[in-house]
Amino acid sequence: MCQLLGMNCNTPTDITFSFEGFRRRAGLTDHHTDGFGIAFFEGKGVRIFRDNRPGASSPMADLVNQYRIKSYNVIAHIRKATKGDVNLENTHPFIREIWGENWVFAHNGTVEVSVCPNNHYQPIGTTDSEAAFCCMVAKLKERFPQKPSEQALFDAVMEITNEIAAHGVFNFILSNGHWMIARCSTNLHYVCRKAPFGKALRDDDVLIDFSQYTTESDKVTIITTQPLTKNENWVKMKNGGFVFFKDGDTLFEVEGTLPECQPHV
Amino acid sequence: MCQLLGMNCNTPTDITFSFEGFRRRAGLTDHHTDGFGIAFFEGKGVRIFRDNRPGASSPMADLVNQYRIKSYNVIAHIRKATKGDVNLENTHPFIREIWGENWVFAHNGTVEVSVCPNNHYQPIGTTDSEAAFCCMVAKLKERFPQKPSEQALFDAVMEITNEIAAHGVFNFILSNGHWMIARCSTNLHYVCRKAPFGKALRDDDVLIDFSQYTTESDKVTIITTQPLTKNENWVKMKNGGFVFFKDGDTLFEVEGTLPECQPHV
Numbered sequence: 001m002c003q004l005l006g007m008n009c010n011t012p013t014d015i016t017f018s019f020e021g022f023r024r025r026a027g028l029t030d031h032h033t034d035g036f037g038i039a040f041f042e043g044k045g046v047r048i049f050r051d052n053r054p055g056a057s058s059p060m061a062d063l064v065n066q067y068r069i070k071s072y073n074v075i076a077h078i079r080k081a082t083k084g085d086v087n088l089e090n091t092h093p094f095i096r097e098i099w100g101e102n103w104v105f106a107h108n109g110t111v112e113v114s115v116c117p118n119n120h121y122q123p124i125g126t127t128d129s130e131a132a133f134c135c136m137v138a139k140l141k142e143r144f145p146q147k148p149s150e151q152a153l154f155d156a157v158m159e160i161t162n163e164i165a166a167h168g169v170f171n172f173i174l175s176n177g178h179w180m181i182a183r184c185s186t187n188l189h190y191v192c193r194k195a196p197f198g199k200a201l202r203d204d205d206v207l208i209d210f211s212q213y214t215t216e217s218d219k220v221t222i223i224t225t226q227p228l229t230k231n232e233n234w235v236k237m238k239n240g241g242f243v244f245f246k247d248g249d250t251l252f253e254v255e256g257t258l259p260e261c262q263p264h265v
Numbered sequence: 266m267c268q269l270l271g272m273n274c275n276t277p278t279d280i281t282f283s284f285e286g287f288r289r290r291a292g293l294t295d296h297h298t299d300g301f302g303i304a305f306f307e308g309k310g311v312r313i314f315r316d317n318r319p320g321a322s323s324p325m326a327d328l329v330n331q332y333r334i335k336s337y338n339v340i341a342h343i344r345k346a347t348k349g350d351v352n353l354e355n356t357h358p359f360i361r362e363i364w365g366e367n368w369v370f371a372h373n374g375t376v377e378v379s380v381c382p383n384n385h386y387q388p389i390g391t392t393d394s395e396a397a398f399c400c401m402v403a404k405l406k407e408r409f410p411q412k413p414s415e416q417a418l419f420d421a422v423m424e425i426t427n428e429i430a431a432h433g434v435f436n437f438i439l440s441n442g443h444w445m446i447a448r449c450s451t452n453l454h455y456v457c458r459k460a461p462f463g464k465a466l467r468d469d470d471v472l473i474d475f476s477q478y479t480t481e482s483d484k485v486t487i488i489t490t491q492p493l494t495k496n497e498n499w500v501k502m503k504n505g506g507f508v509f510f511k512d513g514d515t516l517f518e519v520e521g522t523l524p525e526c527q528p529h530v
Contacts, residue, residue: 042352042353043352043353043354044352044353044354044389044390045315045352045353045354045355045356045389045390046353047315047353048313050310050312059332063328067324087307087308087309087310088307088308088309088310088311088312089308089309089310089367090310091310096362097361097386097387097389099387100387100388100389101389102354102389120385120406121362122362122364122365123365124309124310124362124365124366124367125309125310141385
């Protein structure tokens with residue numbers, strides 16, 4: 001099993017505080033040591049850093065923290081391998097081009113998914129996660145030769161991935177750089193950070209005062225497997241829950257997925 | 266216009282010496298300052314580092330040098346924008362999945378290529394280079410639903426890209442991590458480094474003694490727009506030339522493309 005981290009914002013935001021706590025679980029506070037990856041969208045482009053070494057000690061992860069890249073959408077993953085060897089091609093997040101967009105995907109759980117030999121999208125590695133992602137984008141491309149509306153897309157992703165989720169555990173985060181979709185099969189939490197901004201205490205006792213780094217209009221949603229801070233109002237998504245985030249806000253959701261956003265202040 | 270750098274070897278090799286000289290042209294010794302990128306294959310996986318800042322001063326390029334990643338196949342590019350804005354999505358090398366493999370592509374020149382709306386592969390950015398790459402992989406996938414032999418692939422890449430090259434200048438380097446194809450439209454040089462290894466003097470007067478870093482059986486081919494060293498036997502490929510490199514050797518070539526490999530010793 002693995003852990004997921006996603007960030008969706010209305011202003012380019014530095015994820016270092018959250019990522020630094022997250023990657024401690026890849027060898028220090030937890031055992032997700034079979035590689036890590038993080039993708040930062042920048043316009044239509046994306047920077048992806050992956051390593052098959054543990055996120056807590058990977059020099060690639062050190063670099064990511066030094067860089068302080070600001071982005072509207074970020075997806076990160078720390079791996080505890082269940083299916084597929086520990087190597088670069090099996091390291092999340094996975095990426096494919098669809099409708100001239102970069103789509104980035106990370107998964108927590110294990111699913112039974114058969115690789116269709118005639119799918120246009122083929123997995124490069126041997127994980128169930130990449131096979132499921134390829135299956136999803138192939139079905140979307142078949143259904144929509146041209147890019148559909150966001151609502152139609154959300155509905156289709158939900159329908160297609162519910163079929164996949166019937167054969168396993170399928171918590172995932174997906175983004176095209178404009179929006180982020182989170183699906184909770186068993187375990188996914190989120191917190192929204194907005195004004196009035198307060199202080200957050202990470203679970204390794206590092207404190208940050210968000211009010212020093214933000215403006216009144218900023219909205220930042222963090223989605224993750226396990227809450228990263230001790231004193232924020234993390235919401236556990238319901239099983240089978242689906243949310244479409246855009247600009248740090250919830251745009252669509254399956255009814256009852258999310259209670260109203262109440263950040264810690 | 267841009268400059269290209271490729272490396273194909275029979276042993277994992279550190280490209281730092283060549284890349285360090287190459288990236289000086291991105292702001293120091295030449296004016297290719299509109300972004301840089303470098304892709305290192307690792308098994309079926311690939312690490313890509315791209316920046317829209319000049320390669321000579323990019324902290325991302327500094328990192329690449331610090332890292333000393335060893336790889337069998339590397340493709341790098343420094344950009345002087347002719348078509349498409351200076352941004353991350355327009356930065357080479359480009360990457361697509363085909364037959365469950367990562368294919369990485371970098372281009373020098375300008376081509377007229379129309380984007381086919383029904384192509385499965387769509388460009389994400391606005392360069393002619395990415396459009397040409399998408400066109401090529403779409404045609405290959407159409408012709409070969411399953412991966413063909415290397416000889417059939419080489420012939421098909423040659424045929425398809427010759428059509429594209431009829432409408433512009435199309436020097437490119439392409440790799441799937443196992444082999445590397447180089448096409449010369451107007452300007453591409455290569456050198457093969459093998460035993461007995463000697464010393465090479467970079468054009469910024471940095472000297473390296475390859476014999477300290479190699480074994481008798483090592484073979485390393487470097488392909489680049491302009492020779493990177495002063496005292497090696499760089500070969501200028503003929504116009505219209507095509508070579509398929511594997512394990513540092515020439516596997517297929519258009520007759521007369523390459524004189525026999527005679528490294529400096």
